[in-house]
Amino acid sequence: MAKRVLIAGILGGIVMFLWGGLWHDQLPTAFLGLRSLPNEAALVSAIKTNIPEPGMYLFPGFGVPDDAPFSQKKAAMQKVVQSFAGGPQGVLIYNPAGTGLTAKMLITEGATNIIQALLVAFLLAQVGVKRYASRLGLAFVIGLLASITTNISLWNFYRFPSSWILGQIASLVLGYFLMGIVVAAIVKAGAPRAVAATA
Numbered sequence: 590m591a592k593r594v595l596i597a598g599i600l601g602g603i604v605m606f607l608w609g610g611l612w613h614d615q616l617p618t619a620f621l622g623l624r625s626l627p628n629e630a631a632l633v634s635a636i637k638t639n640i641p642e643p644g645m646y647l648f649p650g651f652g653v654p655d656d657a658p659f660s661q662k663k664a665a666m667q668k669v670v671q672s673f674a675g676g677p678q679g680v681l682i683y684n685p686a687g688t689g690l691t692a693k694m695l696i697t698e699g700a701t702n703i704i705q706a707l708l709v710a711f712l713l714a715q716v717g718v719k720r721y722a723s724r725l726g727l728a729f730v731i732g733l734l735a736s737i738t739t740n741i742s743l744w745n746f747y748r749f750p751s752s753w754i755l756g757q758i759a760s761l762v763l764g765y766f767l768m769g770i771v772v773a774a775i776v777k778a779g780a781p782r783a784v785a786a787t788a
Contacts, residue, residue, distance in 0.1 A: 590714055590776075597710035597775035601768040602703030608764045609698065618760065622753025637685065646681040680747050705735075706768050713776040724773035725766070732765020 613619045626632050640646065651657070651665040709728050718724045736758040744754040 593775050594710040594714050597772040598707030599703055601706030601710065601772040604771050605702040605706060605764045605768040606699045608767050612760045618756055621756035622750035636683065640683055643684045646683060648679055706772055710772045710776050713772060721773055725769045728769025728773055729766050732762045736761035
């Protein structure tokens with residue numbers, strides 16, 4: 590059964606990787622929730638001048654040094670929340686030396702997709718559900734769980750655009766479903782007994 594799980598994980602991960610490429614490169618869904626900066630040249634120039642290091646920046650900020658103790662940051666943020674209510678706020682992910690799409694990014698994404706599929710295959714092997722449709726349904730539910738775990742929090746606390754969040758959720762749920770089609774077909778019923786026998 591371990592061999593089936595491994596094969597299912599690799600093939601399922603490849604399916605998920607290809608789906609991600611299709612979603613983000615070939616379909617209009619790639620641009621859900623994304624907008625261009627107005628007066629981009631002036632804004633980018635100001636950012637380059639004032640932000641020398643890459644990082645995740647929150648504004649309004651703490652108003653204290655980045656290496657300040659947690660208690661000091663927490664006290665400062667409470668004051669900021671009170672004094673800037675109704676004003677502009679946001680999150681900026683910034684890299685002063687952009688690289689574009691690299692081979693390292695693609696390898697990392699592909700490896701992550703294979704790990705995801707391996708975990709789904711492992712879970713399906715543990716439950717030993719007999720019906721193919723039930724195994725596929727379980728993979729779908731796992732995808733739904735994975736898709737809302739962080740995305741809803743990003744929408745709720747950091748105000749990520751609803752259309753972008755819905756796009757990310759749809760992409761993941763469909764990706765897990767497509768991956769599940771492969772994994773559920775390879776990981777058959779009776780897996781727990783086989784795993785127990787080899788343990």
